[in-house]
Amino acid sequence: MDINMDDWKMVDSTCATCNIKTEVLNYLHKNHPESVRCDDCLKKYEQEQEVDSEIEKMQGKNEEWKVICPPLYRETKIAHEQFPLAKWKELSKREFSERSLILTGKTGTGKTRLMFEYLKKLYFTKNVIPTIIWVGDLSLHVLDSLKDTKAYSKLEDSWKTCSLLFIDDIFAEKCSDRVEDVLFRIIDTRTRNMLPIFATTQREGESVIEMFQNKERAKAIVRRLREFSDGIRI
Numbered sequence: 001m002d003i004n005m006d007d008w009k010m011v012d013s014t015c016a017t018c019n020i021k022t023e024v025l026n027y028l029h030k031n032h033p034e035s036v037r038c039d040d041c042l043k044k045y046e047q048e049q050e051v052d053s054e055i056e057k058m059q060g061k062n063e064e065w066k067v068i069c070p071p072l073y074r075e076t077k078i079a080h081e082q083f084p085l086a087k088w089k090e091l092s093k094r095e096f097s098e099r100s101l102i103l104t105g106k107t108g109t110g111k112t113r114l115m116f117e118y119l120k121k122l123y124f125t126k127n128v129i130p131t132i133i134w135v136g137d138l139s140l141h142v143l144d145s146l147k148d149t150k151a152y153s154k155l156e157d158s159w160k161t162c163s164l165l166f167i168d169d170i171f172a173e174k175c176s177d178r179v180e181d182v183l184f185r186i187i188d189t190r191t192r193n194m195l196p197i198f199a200t201t202q203r204e205g206e207s208v209i210e211m212f213q214n215k216e217r218a219k220a221i222v223r224r225l226r227e228f229s230d231g232i233r234i
């Protein structure tokens with residue numbers, strides 16, 4: 001292709017938006033007169049473009065959030081009488097850091113809902129993308145590991161290294177020795193690497209230890225979580 005030096009000259013042209021005279025590159029004047037803009041119109045155009053790309057980004061985030069957050073927790077009404085509003089006021093001020101977070105409370109107190117509101121805030125304001133484990137699924141994943149060791153070890157690695165791990169109802173059920181071990185490895189690795197774990201639980205202290213087959217491992221888990229977590233009781 002020939003390079004035509006004339007293309008790079010500034011020439012008199014007409015703003016296609018407001019029709020005033022303006023100087024532009026000859027190339028633009030000749031080939032795309034419909035895109036000629038005076039300084040003012042160009043500024044306005046660029047601002048509009050910026051707003052459009054912000055809107056697009058926001059729409060993209062909304063779509064991604066739908067994948068992260070289950071429908072049940074997506075449409076939380078903060079004004080709803082069952083929503084723990086006072087706790088939300090406390091939690092929403094919390095800065096995201098390497099510290100873990102445990103929300104403790106009985107079933108039906110809105111722990112998971114509260115956690116998802118906080119996760120949503122972190123996602124939309126700090127771009128923190130949580131990885132979520134539902135404890136019931138954990139046992140299934142560990143069972144699957146017998147079928148496909150490679151896929152499972154990739155999954156476990158992601159639990160150990162993701163920027164934020166949320167485990168819902170962490171001590172909800174008695175687990176097999178293998179699952180307990182996985183839970184311990186995740187907590188151990190993450191706390192060593194100063195990566196936060198968020199969890200909800202109905203149990204604390206002794207009643208956590210009761211749930212475990214291996215009491216020493218249970219004590220180690222409780223110790224780790226106590227040391228590295230902020231706790232909110234609902």
Ligand SMILES: [Zn+2]
Pocket residue numbers: 015016017018019020037038039040041042
């Ligand atoms: Zn103009």
